[in-house]
Amino acid sequence: MKILTSRMDAHPSDSHTISRYLATGGYRSLKKALSMEPADIIAEVKASNLRGRGGAGFPCGVKWGFLADVHPRYLVVNGDESEPGTFKDRQLLERDPHQLLEGVIISSHALGVNHAFIYIRGEYPKPARRVQQALADAYASGYVGRNILGSGFDLDITVHLGAGAYICGEETALLNSLEGRRGEPRLKPPFPAVEGLYGKPTIVNNVETLSNMPWIVENGGAAYAAIGPEGSSGTRLFSLSGHVRRPGNHEIVMGMTFGELIEDLGGGIRDGRAIKAFIPGGASAPWFTADHLDVPVTIDDVAKAGSMLGSGAIVVMDETTDVVKAALSVVSFFAHESCGQCTPCREGTTWLENMLRRLTVGQGRAVDLDLLLDVSDNISPGLAWPPRQTTICPLGPSAVSPVLSILTHFRDEVEALVTTGVSS
Amino acid sequence: MITWSKDRAEAAQRILGSYPERRSAVMPLLYVAMAEYGYVSEQAMRDVAELTGLTPVQVSSVASFYTMYKREEVGRYLVSVCTSVSCHLLGGDDVLHAVEAETGVPHGETGPDGTFSVEHVECIGACGGAPAVQVNYELIEGVTPEKAVELCQWLNATEPDPLLGDEMQALFGGQRSFDWGPSESTGSKGPVPAFGPYSTAGTDRLAGP
Ligand SMILES: Cc1cc2nc3c(=O)[nH]c(=O)nc-3n(C[C@H](O)[C@H](O)[C@H](O)COP(=O)(O)O)c2cc1C
Numbered sequence: 059m060k061i062l063t064s065r066m067d068a069h070p071s072d073s074h075t076i077s078r079y080l081a082t083g084g085y086r087s088l089k090k091a092l093s094m095e096p097a098d099i100i101a102e103v104k105a106s107n108l109r110g111r112g113g114a115g116f117p118c119g120v121k122w123g124f125l126a127d128v129h130p131r132y133l134v135v136n137g138d139e140s141e142p143g144t145f146k147d148r149q150l151l152e153r154d155p156h157q158l159l160e161g162v163i164i165s166s167h168a169l170g171v172n173h174a175f176i177y178i179r180g181e182y183p184k185p186a187r188r189v190q191q192a193l194a195d196a197y198a199s200g201y202v203g204r205n206i207l208g209s210g211f212d213l214d215i216t217v218h219l220g221a222g223a224y225i226c227g228e229e230t231a232l233l234n235s236l237e238g239r240r241g242e243p244r245l246k247p248p249f250p251a252v253e254g255l256y257g258k259p260t261i262v263n264n265v266e267t268l269s270n271m272p273w274i275v276e277n278g279g280a281a282y283a284a285i286g287p288e289g290s291s292g293t294r295l296f297s298l299s300g301h302v303r304r305p306g307n308h309e310i311v312m313g314m315t316f317g318e319l320i321e322d323l324g325g326g327i328r329d330g331r332a333i334k335a336f337i338p339g340g341a342s343a344p345w346f347t348a349d350h351l352d353v354p355v356t357i358d359d360v361a362k363a364g365s366m367l368g369s370g371a372i373v374v375m376d377e378t379t380d381v382v383k384a385a386l387s388v389v390s391f392f393a394h395e396s397c398g399q400c401t402p403c404r405e406g407t408t409w410l411e412n413m414l415r416r417l418t419v420g421q422g423r424a425v426d427l428d429l430l431l432d433v434s435d436n437i438s439p440g441l442a443w444p445p446r447q448t449t450i451c452p453l454g455p456s457a458v459s460p461v462l463s464i465l466t467h468f469r470d471e472v473e474a475l476v477t478t479g480v481s482s
Numbered sequence: 483m484i485t486w487s488k489d490r491a492e493a494a495q496r497i498l499g500s501y502p503e504r505r506s507a508v509m510p511l512l513y514v515a516m517a518e519y520g521y522v523s524e525q526a527m528r529d530v531a532e533l534t535g536l537t538p539v540q541v542s543s544v545a546s547f548y549t550m551y552k553r554e555e556v557g558r559y560l561v562s563v564c565t566s567v568s569c570h571l572l573g574g575d576d577v578l579h580a581v582e583a584e585t586g587v588p589h590g591e592t593g594p595d596g597t598f599s600v601e602h603v604e605c606i607g608a609c610g611g612a613p614a615v616q617v618n619y620e621l622i623e624g625v626t627p628e629k630a631v632e633l634c635q636w637l638n639a640t641e642p643d644p645l646l647g648d649e650m651q652a653l654f655g656g657q658r659s660f661d662w663g664p665s666e667s668t669g670s671k672g673p674v675p676a677f678g679p680y681s682t683a684g685t686d687r688l689a690g691p
């Protein structure tokens with residue numbers, strides 16, 4: 059069953075246009091929503107059990123319920139998608155921008171918002187062009203702007219482009235960026251729902267989360283909740299990459315195992331090789347191995363098994379992978395993207411990067427293994443999962459995930475670099 | 483005194499009108515200024531400060547946070563090669579080395595004749611089409627080291643303007659993250675991302691009924 063990608067599948071040549079959108083039932087849910095009381099729409103979203111698709115998996119309706127009773131208030135769409143391995147929001151922005159816009163308009167009506175923002179990462183000019191065109195068409199057709207469809211509801215939507223900073227995906231960093239500041243995360247609380255953009259109550263939701271709204275309004279929250287296992291209702295778009303035969307995005311009902319997803323949808327490992335490891339939920343997530351192929355793809359099962367479904371990005375590594383180099387690639391990412399506010403993150407990620415690099419170039423020392431753990435512990439005290447966060451945002455602890463993963467699952471390979479000095 | 487082209491000056495006013503507070507316009511205005519001057523020059527930052535009511539130091543502090551605001555002149559073609567994990571697993575590092583060797587420009591630098599700037603970048607959301615490359619932020623997926631070399635030669639020889647992602651994908655790309663849909667005739671006009679009209683961000687708030 060498909061919710062998010064059915065239009066683009068059926069109409070690959072023009073699913074992004076307003077004419078195709080209208081011809082396939084588009085903006086019908088908006089009409090319905092405008093005739094509903096905002097509180098009733100929120101009740102449907104609560105009933106849907108839709109959980110955020112941006113990484114944290116927080117129940118959307120519950121978050122909406124936290125919105126403080128102060129006006130003006132804002133809705134901000136998180137389209138910063140930059141977690142290595144993740145490319146699902148790009149497809150939704152590029153191939154079905156009106157679905158997102160309709161979701162934004164419905165949500166704004168439900169939340170009493172008259173100005174919404176869509177934050178798209180700067181490296182996405184084509185998705186941005188598509189969304190900007192869609193928005194211009196939606197304004198011209200009266201779906202956005204003053205007195206929408208005669209309902210008396212006014213809404214402006216502004217597209218805001220990022221400029222190359224992963225950390226702006228973190229919601230409070232994103233708000234700072236939208237305010238024209240450096241994209242540095244804020245201390246929470248206060249949470250954005252209380253004090254967000256310009257100090258006003260703000261809901262931040264992911265692109266995929268909001269793209270579900272037209273379906274939920276049309277079919278009802280209960281129908282959405284009935285799809286998939288408890289706690290992971292609805293369909294979800296997973297990004298599959300790495301050493302699989304058929305990489306790409308797959309919209310599935312959650313609950314199948316990772317093995318099935320990789321084998322049946324991804325076509326298995328390329329060149330008939332064996333799997334060595336996989337990252338189940340974006341670069342921040344602790345790695346799984348072949349032993350975890352039976353874990354069901356649900357938010358709660360992955361958490362129970364010691365990782366997270368995160369942004370829905372599954373990165374597969376086959377048996378030929380040099381896991382130390384792969385971990386280095388992930389750690390370098392976090393070192394590069396640390397905003398620098400917290401010492402353990404700023405210094406620690408660079409230390410981890412330098413130590414891993416030393417190992418991969420044959421200069422690893424025996425003491426480095428303990429040192430890696432020690433520095434990891436400084437960033438993420440106790441090395442617990444989920445991390446005991448002592449930094450302002452979770453980026454710091456994220457950098458620890460690949461390090462602990464290789465030390466847990468492939469310690470012998472890391473040790474081998476100390477004695478032989480050669481990365482296999 | 484701002485001396486931007488008429489189109490860009492108008493775009494700036496529209497951008498300022500797209501936000502409840504002027505300060506929010508800093509980022510989109512930096513893009514417009516970059517299109518005007520080719521990079522975020524001192525003058526560009528003074529202009530943006532004047533438009534938003536910030537000080538040039540405040541603008542500079544914002545600009546320096548974001549990697550896409552280039553504070554030095556960049557080449558006509560900015561080649562960005564992804565080396566994050568999915569691309570790394572499928573040879574992104576080899577693609578980067580091939581680009582460096584072909585252009586003679588090490589990553590992080592611009593060649594002396596101003597044709598190429600080369601950089602390695604973190605994930606550009608094209609992991610299903612790894613290894614991925616952008617030229618002036620237009621995407622090409624499934625690039626091999628050999629194709630990357632041909633891409634650089636083609637840029638040098640044909641000097642395409644505008645630069646179309648679909649054309650580059652057809653000529654030099656392979657595996658894609660997903661079907662791209664119909665080809666576009668919009669592309670980049672220089673080493674600045676080609677967003678909507680006038681290469682600017684924002685919407686026309688006045689267009690509503
Ligand atoms: C370092 C970091 C990066 C993040 N990047 C993104 C992102 O690119 N896109 C996104 O939607 N959420 C991202 N998030 C999660 C957001 O902070 C936020 O939880 C999310 O946008 C809320 O939307 P949702 O409830 O619909 O998932 C990130 C979080 C952190 C800590």
Ligand code: SF4
Nearest residue numbers: 397399400403449451
């Ligand atoms: S944990 Fe890292 S990225 Fe997050 S606020 Fe602190 S320094 Fe910045």
Ligand code: FES
Nearest residue numbers: 564569606608609
């Ligand atoms: S890892 Fe290269 S595009 Fe995502």
